[in-house]
Amino acid sequence: MAAAPYSPSVASAPDIDRAEDALSRVQELQARIRGMQATKLESPALPTSAAMAAVLPSGALRQGSAYSVDGSLTLAMALLAGPSASGAWCGVVGVPDFGAEAAARFGVDLERLVLVPDPGEHWLTATAALVDVLTVVVLRPPTRASDTDVARLGARLRQRGAALVVLGPWPQAEARLSISSSSWTGLGDGHGHLGAREATVTAIGRLGYDRPRSVRLWLPDGRQQFSTVELQDAAPLLQAVTA
Template sequence: MRELSRVPDTVRELQSRIRQMQSTKLEVRTLPTLPALADLLPGGGLRVGASYSVQGSASLAMALMAGPAASGAWCGVVGMPEFGAEAAAGLGIDLNRVVLVPRPGEQWLAVTGAIADALTVIVVKPSGRVTETAASRLSARLRQREAVLIALGPWPQAEARLSVSEGRWGGIGDGHGYLAGRQVTVTVSGAGNGRQLSRRIWMPDSALQVREDGTVRSGVGSSLASRAS
């Protein structure tokens, strides 16, 4: 009878442990991103195992990478010889934790898959069309390794698609003054639906940081604006 009386306590203890494990697992499955972008992304961050498509803005791709990088994640940049190391460092990206493959040639997809085995976030600029089959194979590897892919351009099965529009520089007066920051509108559409969220942000501000400058606007549309990068 003494042992039986302890059963409810044991069950409650096990339930508590299970809830803690589930909570930890859910937290691990989302990587933090910059606060200015978090509210725009499904789940409030970058979902591990997922791919994201950024239309025409290398700066936005770097901003997405900056959050995980600031948390200590190792990152890779593939197919971007124009990668701005100084700008990346200004966003808080530790260059000692960045692997650069600027010119992978025709093997860019194989290189991307290979470094996904070791790195947490990979930014890639595709040099060719990506098929649904190739995207599915890479997605399986991303899920297995709990990594995230950010593609600069179209990408099949993307978790979300992001674009930049309505860019405007500040700090310039009537023919004089210095550039003090750039305001843009970032628009995000989730996979599988036409719903969009937009936010006006500084990218960058006068301190070379990415921060919000306005409220989130929601809407429905079939495509993303991509008038400026």
């Protein structure tokens, strides 16, 4: 018995329409993702110290972005130091124990620093007001912000081109920075004084970055400056080569 001739199936018009509609949606989503990525990559960078540039996933503080710092006020000051030393106005909200003298030693210009130590329940309003006029704002929220408030403040950051450094967790942060280990130098056997702090700082970027980044930093070094341990160790060698 002869085999029946092969007859290819023919897609109906509704099937073709559904396929074309699905393809169009996929292409639209791809275009939106590319647009979001381009916007993120093109967001201007703020002046950032070399030490912090070595840690941050994008190599700098970015305008319109928020950053989360796990507990370390010194690390927040390190993020402030670069923009402040370059002439930017900065602010600190909800941090009554912020050490102005220590910040000044680290390079923060106190003449361009606005402090709101205890805004109480109006902390979000105070932060939004400072974001409107300052370049970098450090915030310690007393309570968890709602998703709506986070979205509104994020939109304000992007509109004004400011950066937010939050002491504690913050949804949709560009990166989360933490100190995984640290040790002090300068102390002997019952004598001496604290001279420098060596710390391992780890940054975990939001979705899209490959892996966490860990860098050994001086927070601060013996000159009360922030620097990478590798650069500090290489300084005597560089001086010998250039002498």
